[in-house]
Amino acid sequence: MSRKVVRASKFRHVFGQGVKADQCYDDIRISQMTWDSNFCSVNPKFVAMIVDASGGGAFLVLPLNKTGRIDMSQPTVCGHTGPVLDIEFCPHNDNIIASGSEDCSVMIWEIPEGGLVTPLNDPVVKLEGHSKRVGILSWHPTAHNVLMSMRLPMFTTCPCTVVRRVRRAWATCPRGAWRSTSVKSPGFTSSMRGSVSPLS
Template identity: 75%
Template sequence: MLRRVVRQSKFRHVFGQALKNDQCYDDIRVSRVTWDSAFCAVNPKFVAIIVEAIGGGAFLVLPLQKTGRIDKTYPTVCGHTGQVLDIDWCPHNDYVIASGSEDCMVMIWQIPENGLENPLSEPTVVLEGHSKRVGIVSWHPSAHNVLLSAAGPVENCTPPC
C-alpha cells in the first residue's frame, strides 16, 4: 500500500508581494564598515541607518513616514571622527540615540521632534574612556540612563587627549 506523505504547513499557500517604491527607502549609501551589529536601529518615530561618510562617521535619522528616494544631501548625524560601528535608540525616550565609533568614543544625541532639518554635529553627551574602537552600544531595557558600551581590539585607535 503506497501512501503519499504531504507535509502539513500553514504557510503552504501564502505568497508575498513586494512593496511599491514609494513605500520603501531607496538610494541610501549603507556603510560596509560594521562590527558585530546591524547597520540600523528603529523606534516608534524614527529609523536610523549607518551610512558611508568621508572624513568620519555618520548616520541618517529618518521619520518612519518619510519613505521613497532619500536625497544624497539629506542631513546626517555626523560628529564622530571615525566610522560609526553601532547605534541604539533609548527605550525610554524616542528622541535620544547613542552611537559608538572607531574613534573610541560613545556619543549620545538628542534628535529634534520634527527630525533633522540640518546636519547634527554636536552631541548632547560624549563618553570617553575606551582605548579601543567601540563596537557595541546598548541601552538597558528597564533602567533609565544606563548604557552599555563594548570595545574591541584594533591597533590604529588613538584616544583623544
C-alpha cells in the same frame, strides 16, 4: 492494511507581495565598514542607518513616514572623527540615540521632534575613556539613562552571541553593579569588559 494519508498544506497557494517602491527607503549609501553590526536601529518614530561619510563617521535618522528615494543632501548626525560602528535608540525616550565609533568615543544625541532639518554636529553627552574602538552599545532595558559600551579587541565567540549575552546580563546584573564604571558581565572572558555610564 493501512493507507498513508498525505495532508495538504494550507499555505501551498499563498504568495507574498513585494512592498511598493514608495514604501521603501531607496538610494541610501550604507557604510562599507567591515564590522559585525546591524548598521541600523529603529523605534516607533525613527529609523537610523550608518552611512558612508568622508572625514569621519555619520548616520542618517529618518522619520518612519519619510519613505521613497532619499536625497543625497539629507542631513546626517556627524560628530565622530572615525567611522561609526554601532547605533542604538534609547528604549525610554524615542528622541535619544547613542553612537559608538572607531574614534574610541560614545556620543548621545537628541533628535528633534520632526527629524533632522540641518546636520547635527553637537552631541548632548560625549563619553570618553575607551582605549580602543567602541563596537557594541546596549541601553539598560529597565533603568533610565544607563548605557553600556564595549570595546572588543578580539572575539572568543561570534559578536551576535556577545550582544545576546550582554542583554541577558542586564537582566541579571544587580542594581549596584551597573552604577559602577566597569562591569564584568557573566559569561565574558577577562578581555571582554563593558563600561557602564549613567547619564545623569
